[in-house]
Amino acid sequence: MADLEQIASPGSEWWRTAVIYQIYPRSFSDTSGDGIGDLPGITSRLDDLKSLGIDAIWLSPFMTSPQKDAGYDVADYRDVDPLFGTLADFDEMLAQAHARGIRVIVDLVPNHSSDQHVWFQQALKAAPGSRERARYVFRDGRGEHGELPPNNWESVFGGGMWQRITEADGTPGQWYLHIFDVSQPDFDWTNEEVREEFRSILRFWLDRGVDGFRVDVAHGMIKADGLPDYLPAADADSMGGGEENVPYWGQDGVHDIYRDWHRVMAEYDGDRALCGEAWLPTLERTALWVRPDEMHQTFNFPYLMTPWDATALRDVIRDSLSAFGAVGAPSTWVLSNHDVIRHASRLALTADSPQGDGIGPKSAGKPDPVIGLSRARAATTVMLSLPGSAYLFQGEELGLPEAMEIPDEFRQDPTWFRTGGERYGRDGCRVPLPWTADGPAFGFNETGESWLPQPDEWARFARDAEEGDAGSTLNLYKHLIAERRSRGLGTGSLVWEDAGADAVAFRRGELHVVANLGSEPIELGEGVTFLVQSEPFDGSALPVNTAAWFTRA
Structure with missing residues (x-):
């Protein structure tokens, strides 16, 4: 690498x-x-x-x-x-x-609106197959009387992904899809x-x-x-x-x-x-x-x-x-x-x-x-x-x-x-x-x-x-962001370096970046001038759970 x-x-x-x-x-x-x-x-x-x-x-x-x-x-x-x-x-x-x-x-x-959105309120009052229902994912249920949801999908928030409504005449009706909460009906984006x-x-x-x-x-x-x-x-x-x-x-x-x-x-x-x-x-x-x-x-x-x-x-x-x-x-x-x-x-x-x-x-x-x-x-x-x-x-x-x-x-x-x-x-x-x-x-x-x-x-x-x-x-954040901007680090090249199996190490121009994700300090060598240390330390050995930006003489 x-x-x-x-x-x-x-x-x-x-x-x-x-x-x-x-x-x-x-x-x-x-x-x-x-x-x-x-x-x-x-x-x-x-x-x-x-x-x-x-x-x-x-x-x-x-x-x-x-x-x-x-x-x-x-x-x-x-x-x-x-x-x-x-x-x-x-x-x-x-x-x-x-x-x-x-x-x-x-x-x-x-992906979805609130069930209080005017469109969904209109859909609840409208008939199956209507323009108002077509804005959302309404489907007939499975089973002899439509009593089962259209499929077995499970909500991201837990429970089923379908909710059955009561039609305007008071009878059990269609089901609508909600990937998330029952109060968040999904729009039909084919519409x-x-x-x-x-x-x-x-x-x-x-x-x-x-x-x-x-x-x-x-x-x-x-x-x-x-x-x-x-x-x-x-x-x-x-x-x-x-x-x-x-x-x-x-x-x-x-x-x-x-x-x-x-x-x-x-x-x-x-x-x-x-x-x-x-x-x-x-x-x-x-x-x-x-x-x-x-x-x-x-x-x-x-x-x-x-x-x-x-x-x-x-x-x-x-x-x-x-x-x-x-x-x-x-x-x-x-x-x-x-x-x-x-x-x-x-x-x-x-x-x-x-x-x-x-x-x-x-x-x-x-x-x-x-x-x-x-x-x-x-x-x-x-x-x-x-x-x-x-x-x-x-x-x-x-x-x-x-x-x-x-x-x-x-x-x-x-x-x-x-x-x-x-x-x-x-x-x-x-x-x-x-x-x-x-x-x-x-x-x-x-x-x-x-x-x-x-x-x-x-x-x-x-x-x-x-x-x-x-x-x-x-x-630390203020320092990092200011140096990032002044050195133009948002663009340019990344050159990978080798600082050992437990390190992430690369160079951005003259700037070296090393992070120690291991269990022992990492020796960075001589001639190091630190620009940023994520945790303060003395010497040239990078402690565990620490990262640094530095240049070399």
Whole structure:
């Protein structure tokens, strides 16, 4: 592997090299004091994000929703939910972000709507075979009286994937498909009316000035013809990332949708971007979503899910650069988001925890927090040196771990309820941020309200506590992002180097990057001048669970 050069894809569009910061609005900053973050809260913290050095923000859903799945159940795609503010608040936030040179990407949820969406309410009142029903996936049931669901598919959130309705005349009726919660009926994307509606939704937000869209469940939307029976393997990831030929994931027809959307985006100036959430079994399959006439980026979930193992990490970096480069797209790199265990905990787990299961009070294999944070800092030090675009999840710049001890009565993830408490779900990565070590709700608001309880020990992770600590995770992130920008690390070549079987080592021009994923220190040799150390150390021996950037004399 030594001296093997890999070239990142060419191009000058901003999204090819950007560091993009995910905001989960309900947990970011709350100005109203109701315990739920809001758009004015985001506006109030833009200077903090500017000081971090990021290029863009991605906002998880803030559109009108009954909040059965934290906003991923949209009732009105053209308005702001009152929980978060108003369209005027959005416009002000967008203008203030742009004034600071920060681009704004919004979350779009096209696979399904809320059951409170006007279209679905119309469908419930309409007859089978009607135009209103045709916008969603309605089917007659099996069995003598239609009493059995149309197939055996199981919801990502647990339980069956079909719900039977009562017709307007009070009789048992058809069934509708919901990959996720029963309150999230799937659209039928073979219907041209659905496609035209989403073209209009794209233009609504593009006309307001947004810089792009993160597309939720971008590998869903199209289902296999005939809706054949299918059951995933017992240990399969809930979003389908580990299996081939899933009849509701990764169907070829989705690519026509994104080619269409690509044309809509091209109507607007400014390199507007589409980024897909597509959980697919291989990097080669993932790269199909970012061919030149489709999406611009897609999340690199194989990288996110890579264990703390040097061989595995070298392989996924090499394969990512190869697969994405083959279609002219940048690799994206991501370690945490609102759906997975925070990487300051995940990288030190000692038992399996499939995506979506989460960690709770009774979970096995809980991580050592010291090891977890060291590995997280090292992993980020590697990630921000790689060519392509990097995504950060709010709070990871503080080193936040997963909140694992949330009492059962406070849990809100649909997964918890639909599995009868067998799977904890995603609440642990969604707890509101600590801004100040003292004060109500650690500075999340002024009232002390918090929609999920914040762990007491989070005082030490508060932003104000980390600002003045040169060795804090926050200042590590600031240093990495600034050096990444000044050295142009988002583009260019990667040359692999050999620092032993337990190391990930490569060179970016004159800059050397080494991470120690083994159990013994790694000697780096003489003439080393360190630029970044993920954990401070003396001498030239790189400690375990540590990464460094350095030059050689």
